Amino acid sequence: MNTPLSRRSLLRRSGAGFGAVGLLSALASNRAFAADSATGESVSGGLHHPPRAKRVIFLFMNGAPSHVDTFDPKPMLAKHEGDTPTGDEIANKNRSSGYMPSPFPFRAHGESGVVMSDLFPNLSRHADDLCVVRSMHTDVPNHEPGLLLMQSGNQQPTRPCMGSWLSYGLGSENANLPSFVALSPGLPVVGPQLWSNAFLPGQHQGVEINTNHFDVDKLIRNIRHPHLSRADQRDQLNLIQRFNEIHRGQRPGEAVLETHIRSMELAFEMQREASEAFDLNRETTLTREAYGDSEFGRSCLLGRRLLERGVRVVQVFYVNKKNKQPWDTHKNNNSGHETLCADADRVTAALLDDLKSRGMLEDTLVIWGGEFGRTPYAQIDKSTDLKHAGRDHHHTGFSMWLAGGGVRGGLTHGATDDFGMHAIEKRVHVHDLHATVLHLMGIDHTRLTYRYSGRDFRLTDVHGRVVDDWFA
């Protein structure tokens, strides 16, 4: 390629029509092909400004964790236990069971004094790395639209998700691996739309990996030939490429033929690279034990291996075989959170330890949270009693946290009211989260656009404010 086009100018040009996008992908793969892929060099540092984070891993707690049991202590709930919440902001919810205090004590941790409940004995060691956001809010208290909004900035399913936008904006750091991977043990609620490229070109779709599997062959479709040895397949590929060369020799000037030949070669190399990247057995016993043998543990360990090898975006879904949204604790909220946090706490802390010890945390953004929060008041159905009370969906105030990747650790941002009902201070909408994540990755969310169906789309639509309080 002798075209001196920057990725940035190409993205601008892609507004003009179909052609430039194809050129962009050709350019990206050609460049990666020409460069020494072992160096894993980025196509560009950032798109609009120098990035604070080079990669991101989003730990998504499907079903929505309870903020008042995790990161947002509300002593007033104990004082007013059983009182019916007032205010008419939440329609169609039965609030007659009244406020339900959290049974879990909260403590301040680290030098910064970031507060979390005793459900996080391990994560609390990393308190000074966390930027806890207590003032999140989203648009609706329903899983499907909530999940879609959190992943794609839109409640309906025809928009590219954040990982696809990042892949489109930043490209891949390793041409032998996809730039965006979604790790989930089975499909979460909503399913593949959560890693959909929608109208963005196909290579920006998240590659779905079912972490119920252990075998590399099952993790990635068609990663190995069913029975040919590598040497035999090399012989066969040599034959294919000789045929392709003869074919190309008869068709001078047709650039696309070369693209196919190279792509075939890349696929062959990728078999080795991906086999290695996806093989958890290459980790030490110590590391594997730190993450533990849960689905979430395997996903996070695999996620770290992929980030290390140049995957740009790793999306982890906290799902298990029995439950597509385990955090949806309509019943047994307390025991449910004990069980879930025991796993999530250990794994998340292990991931932060691991990233830190490898020097990766400073440019790896870690995000933790669900599609919304849970009600500060109890949900008690006919079939349950107070002991088994749950909490319902709650979208007007909830917590998430970020760490690494240029985020200010030890920060507690915003607040809900005394009862944890509504975010009232320094409110952060999902669009603001997206705008800020893009910013940390070196992208101006108002300028990463794609012309489709007659208009320029962006992740944040016409919304989104960068929350610069979070920057380190």
Added chain:
Amino acid sequence: MFPFPLGCALRNVLLFVVASSFTVPVLAENPAAVEAESLDFFERKIRPVLVQHCYECHSAGADLVQGGLRLDERDAMLRGGDTGAAVQPGQPGGSLLLAALRYDGVQMPPDQPLPKHVLRDFETWIRSGAAMPKSTGSPAMVQPAADNPIDWDRAREFWAFQKPALHEPSEIDAANKMAADNWSERKLDRFVVARLAEQGIAPNEPAVKQVWLRRVSFDLIGLPPTFEQVEEFIADDSPLAKQRVVDRLLASPANAERWTRLWLDVARYAEDQAHIVGNNSSLTYPNAYLYRDWVIAALAADMPYDEFVRLQLAADLIHPDDPSSHVALGFMGLGPKYYRRNDLEVMADEWEDRIDTVTRGLLGLTVACARCHDHKFDPIPTTDYYALAGVFASTEMFNRPLDDSVETKGGQAKNPDQAIHIIREGKPHDLNVMIRGDAKRLGPQVERRFLSVIAGSDPETFDDGSGRRELAQALTDRSNPLAARVIVNRIWDQLMGAPLVGTPSNFGALGSLPTHPLLLDDLAVRFMAADWSIKWLQREIVLSATYGQSSHVDPVKSELDPDNQWRWRMPRRRLSVEAYRDSILAVSGQLDAALQGRSIEPDDVAANRRTVYSKVSRLDLNPMLARFDFPDPNAHSPGRHETTTPLQKLFLLNSPFLVHYSSKLAGQVVRQDATDADQIMQLYRRTYGREPNDDELQLAITFVSDCGDEGWKQLAQALLVSNEMFLVD
């Protein structure tokens, strides 16, 4: 942020006490003094708050002025935004600005309410007349749409809104060499020659016969020719040889199967929803294939395109007594249904899908852009959007029982397995404009009718039920300047490898201009005159000299026209995933050519029907389709992206599908009594419709020698995944 030095703070606090204790006007009797006092109050108490909390979204400096409201000019404030005046001087109670600051209804600023004392300042300021200094010559105001009407006469001058007409391209001198290559015979070619001549480029030589036959076979039936068909065609010296081939291909049922997929991309055909709640399958479309079968049958019968469209929108109203025709309504009836149906906002999203599919798909207009504001570039006001949305709001999704035995509720089948998924008339009603697309903020009601730019300044309203029948008529009326052009452009794109209008679903101001406007218009008019016959159009195009050119890349012409927009060559094209998979099935002797019926999973090795019969899921698209550029069926697709990725190649190298059919292909040629060379010859005939050259033969012989069966399978696979298999010259 505050434009005042800190030293003023104490004085401001003191003044604040004064100002809020006695309202401003009573302090002085001199009107000039009153005004000065008020302005001073504004500058001290109000403007700093506006600057800090409001101007990011509500001023001339905002990236996008929210709600159409600007608060940096008094006039703009008085005029207000979408919901009316922000401030009524003297009347704090009637001022929307104050209500919003109090979080009464609208909540501003959105992140948190301002302190109570600040709210009191605003109340004071408004009560005393909302004084504000005159503008100091800031840029022009943001005009509400009503103040900036569309100039319809000018708008209709845009090429796409002018009715297409016949044109007469110049003749080609009989002495010209091109005349010998049949460039003078067809009108289509003479238009192309005229454009090429302007650029000083000569078209390529005709393609050799074997190349032309392979090309036209893929284009018309989506399958390669057999070696016997190649030999027969090469031996046919008659000037009618090409016509005979085209007639045979157009008459084949495979023609409809291949072309159905184009329509299904336009119609965002799918059999389920993007989200399924739990195991709830009540919103899925298990019998969607009946609509696909209807499309195949309609195309096989060469149903006129205008009728084809009308039936898909209104078969129930056009043929009320012929329920079998109503399956055509799957065009709408298989559209996405979103979560939380019956919520007005969700239904408004569904109407947008219907409008988007109909207008981009059939008219090449992005009408859905006008849902929240008047179209920024095309003459499509928001009222036009809601005039159309009313038609879909008056229509219901309908699971019609398959037969009388089916258990029903409200006339619908209880279980979608026992239903045809179509639409029916709902309660006819007009919609109000939703201001900025917000279902809770209603503007004026709009009568159901067609788009103003096409229907004229006084369009007839749709009064017959929902108005679908009238809409269908308006969409396909011969006076509609877009319907024929749009489908002609799509078919040209399929056959010629690139459309005449580069944006097939956007003929508006932001779309591309046609490279050959006279050709497009002439073809569109002749297409309508040929009774909207798609087969007529296919024939017209594939028999042209333009189509018949070689795909040779001439370096000099490439320099002059690198994108081949003037059509000096045929582009080399990649097979769609459908044609590629079907070819593998065909050349390995495994293709089940049975027509129509239920869906298959295309990567299932036991499913050997054509790819058009693939199950299409909005939730979880089959990975083989997804990997090979099949469009997302959640929305209308204007055309397919083409990507080349290592993941595709992994499928070619390792998938059970390729391994299985390679083995089948090898099984077709391996004979104990035949020489290696003979068997290799057979392989080449089957896969590429030709014989190997010496180099290829030698490579293959070396590869299979001493390899046994496994070597033959690997050789077969090598041929199936080499570039020649899926790139058409």
